[in-house]
Amino acid sequence: MNTISIIGCGWLGLPLAQYLQKQNFTIKGSTTTLSKMENLSAMGIESYLLQLQDDGTLPQEQMDNLMELLKTDVLIFNIPPGRKNPDVEASFLAKIKTLTQAMEGSPLQKMLFVSSTSVYSLQNQIATESDVLQPIKSSGKALLKAEELLQDVPNVETTVLRLAGLFGPNRPAGRFLAGKQNLTNGKGKVNLVHLEDCMEVIFQVIRQGKWGEVYNVCSDEHPTREEFYTAAAKKLGLVPPTFAANSPTKYCVVSNEKIKQELGIFFSSLY
Numbered sequence: 001m002n003t004i005s006i007i008g009c010g011w012l013g014l015p016l017a018q019y020l021q022k023q024n025f026t027i028k029g030s031t032t033t034l035s036k037m038e039n040l041s042a043m044g045i046e047s048y049l050l051q052l053q054d055d056g057t058l059p060q061e062q063m064d065n066l067m068e069l070l071k072t073d074v075l076i077f078n079i080p081p082g083r084k085n086p087d088v089e090a091s092f093l094a095k096i097k098t099l100t101q102a103m104e105g106s107p108l109q110k111m112l113f114v115s116s117t118s119v120y121s122l123q124n125q126i127a128t129e130s131d132v133l134q135p136i137k138s139s140g141k142a143l144l145k146a147e148e149l150l151q152d153v154p155n156v157e158t159t160v161l162r163l164a165g166l167f168g169p170n171r172p173a174g175r176f177l178a179g180k181q182n183l184t185n186g187k188g189k190v191n192l193v194h195l196e197d198c199m200e201v202i203f204q205v206i207r208q209g210k211w212g213e214v215y216n217v218c219s220d221e222h223p224t225r226e227e228f229y230t231a232a233a234k235k236l237g238l239v240p241p242t243f244a245a246n247s248p249t250k251y252c253v254v255s256n257e258k259i260k261q262e263l264g265i266f267f268s269s270l271y
Contacts, residue, residue, distance in 0.1 A: 008078035056094030168195030174232035186243030188251035
């Protein structure tokens, strides 16, 4: 495997592209603006403009770009559904269907889909990859349906990575809730993962050929929201959040046992 295409070169996708370059892969990448294309090109990444609309449509020249991105050994699809979009299910699945239709007419054989642990509901349980899923949030429902659609594409082996909440450079976890008052669910458990761990996981899936799988990607540690976000804010010298007393507790603890056993992954500490 020599060439990897990354659709979505944002906060995760761009450093991932650079990380994989260091592993001697040739990288193709998509972005939504011409200025970001120039940035990718300056890094030695073969860049393509891709502006998927909410109805899944693309201008013809951008459909050609998509087909070029699919001429690759591995495709990484890394576009989130958009939690603030009131019509997220319909719009995200329209984009996924455009992608799957293009995949069926392409030489692509291996794909990695960046999903999220939001596909799990909060029932105060341990969440594993074999669970029967009933997500609550619209974004989680959209991701679960996308997982199913992508895993059903003929002649393409898709591995799904369900990433926990991401933090790392320029996204320190201590800023997430700093200064907020009277927050709910203080005793709920956190599910987070460091950017560096995500990049290593993606590399190991490709290196070890773990295709047609579903993996949770989450730290070993699951402190309460109150414990973690108070400590994280103080570490940055910020005002820690406060949490309402006697607030109902809702959470899941995302298990990372499968990926640790099958890929030999070690996760960084949250602290």
